Amino acid sequence: MKNMATEQMKMCRECGLCALDCPLLAELGESPRRLAKRGITAEEAYSCMLCGACEAACPEGLSPRKLFAERRDQAVTAGEFAADEYRYLFPDREQNLMKVFRDYSGVDYGDIELKGETESCFFPGCTLMTYVPELTRQVYDTLRESCGCGGMAVKCCGKPLTQLGLTQRADDAARRLLASFRAHKVRELIVACPGCYYELRPLLAPEGIRLRTVYEALGPATAGAGDGRVYTVHDSCPDRFEGIFGRQVRERLTASGFKLAEMAHSGRGALCCGSGGMVSHFRPDLTAGLVGGRLAEARQAGAAVLVSYCVSCAAKFAGAADGLEAVHALGLLLGRRDDFAAPKKKLAAMLEGPDGAAIWARIMAD
Numbered sequence: 080m081k082n083m084a085t086e087q088m089k090m091c092r093e094c095g096l097c098a099l100d101c102p103l104l105a106e107l108g109e110s111p112r113r114l115a116k117r118g119i120t121a122e123e124a125y126s127c128m129l130c131g132a133c134e135a136a137c138p139e140g141l142s143p144r145k146l147f148a149e150r151r152d153q154a155v156t157a158g159e160f161a162a163d164e165y166r167y168l169f170p171d172r173e174q175n176l177m178k179v180f181r182d183y184s185g186v187d188y189g190d191i192e193l194k195g196e197t198e199s200c201f202f203p204g205c206t207l208m209t210y211v212p213e214l215t216r217q218v219y220d221t222l223r224e225s226c227g228c229g230g231m232a233v234k235c236c237g238k239p240l241t242q243l244g245l246t247q248r249a250d251d252a253a254r255r256l257l258a259s260f261r262a263h264k265v266r267e268l269i270v271a272c273p274g275c276y277y278e279l280r281p282l283l284a285p286e287g288i289r290l291r292t293v294y295e296a297l298g299p300a301t302a303g304a305g306d307g308r309v310y311t312v313h314d315s316c317p318d319r320f321e322g323i324f325g326r327q328v329r330e331r332l333t334a335s336g337f338k339l340a341e342m343a344h345s346g347r348g349a350l351c352c353g354s355g356g357m358v359s360h361f362r363p364d365l366t367a368g369l370v371g372g373r374l375a376e377a378r379q380a381g382a383a384v385l386v387s388y389c390v391s392c393a394a395k396f397a398g399a400a401d402g403l404e405a406v407h408a409l410g411l412l413l414g415r416r417d418d419f420a421a422p423k424k425k426l427a428a429m430l431e432g433p434d435g436a437a438i439w440a441r442i443m444a445d
């Protein structure tokens with residue numbers, strides 16, 4: 080049976096607008112209509128960043144992104160994609176890469192982790208709580224004061240499973256997550272990551288659990304302040320259609336005195352940093368030029384600092400910033416300057432040498 084996205088592509092007029100800013104469609108050189116007709120391969124499906132830039136560009140309201148996403152699901156079901164080789168990414172496994180890295184780095188949230196009953200709970204997301212633990216704690220402390228936040232969920236939203244095409248596994252993880260919120264009587268979740276926000280929203284809405292971004296909940300007083308330099312905000316792909324994070328981050332930075340300039344591609348038209356769809360694990364060659372493109376746009380906008388509100392984006396940019404400063408909006412607002420290039424280097428170091436081989440063997444053990 081053909082999937083919905085494939086059927087939809089019969090309406091594609093082959094105008095080519097979706098391919099203008101997409102390295103995958105440019106590489107394939109075929110319109111989404113033709114791709115749907117011939118059938119895309121599993122390898123092609125896992126080369127898509129699922130960033131939605133094509134969907135935003137399409138005058139017909141079509142979504143090539145969904146075409147690739149649905150093909151991922153099919154590839155897993157048909158056994159065409161060896162998902163198990165990427166089990167280090169499965170957040171529902173005890174020994175996943177993020178958890179092992181937190182242990183390796185001595186990160187322990189035992190004192191603030193969600194335990195008893197609380198109405199309001201902070202949900203930092205995997206990358207924030209793994210890569211920048213001091214910032215995570217400072218955000219939590221600020222939330223505790225500003226809105227009585229009574230615990231932090233040291234959990235994954237499940238998006239990696241969804242993106243890998245592991246639909247059943249993602250549904251099971253979502254059920255367990257929901258059961259945990261019920262058990263702790265959580266009525267409000269304060270979310271730092273746009274990926275988590277949009278992943279969790281359909282899960283929480285039927286439960287009546289309120290979802291707020293961390294930028295809504297931080298309270299009026301933040302320590303960061305503008306310094307006369309020009310800042311530009313890189314918008315995160317999951318936020319491109321609703322712009323909730325993008326709007327709130329700009330409002331808060333402006334209110335704190337940061338001078339903002341816009342890049343040529345922002346908001347709905349934002350371009351992916353290369354982290355989307357976990358493509359850097361499958362086709363790092365395809366995403367290699369994207370970071371450079373974003374940094375060049377930031378410079379063209381006259382910015383000295385590139386601000387992200389997704390830790391994955393901030394880490395991508397920080398590793399290659401070359402003269403620009405790459406930061407996270409939360410750090411700016413709380414008066415911090417964390418090094419976002421450091422965690423990836425430390426992660427690579429963790430996996431080096433005989434000790435690294437032993438850690439890798441533990442991660443991949445079951």
Ligand code: SF4
Nearest residue numbers: 101127128130131133
């Ligand atoms: S979702 Fe992004 S990477 Fe995938 S086809 Fe659309 S624009 Fe290209």
Ligand code: SF4
Nearest residue numbers: 091092094095097137
């Ligand atoms: S922008 Fe829309 S109509 Fe144009 S080629 Fe892409 S999918 Fe087809």
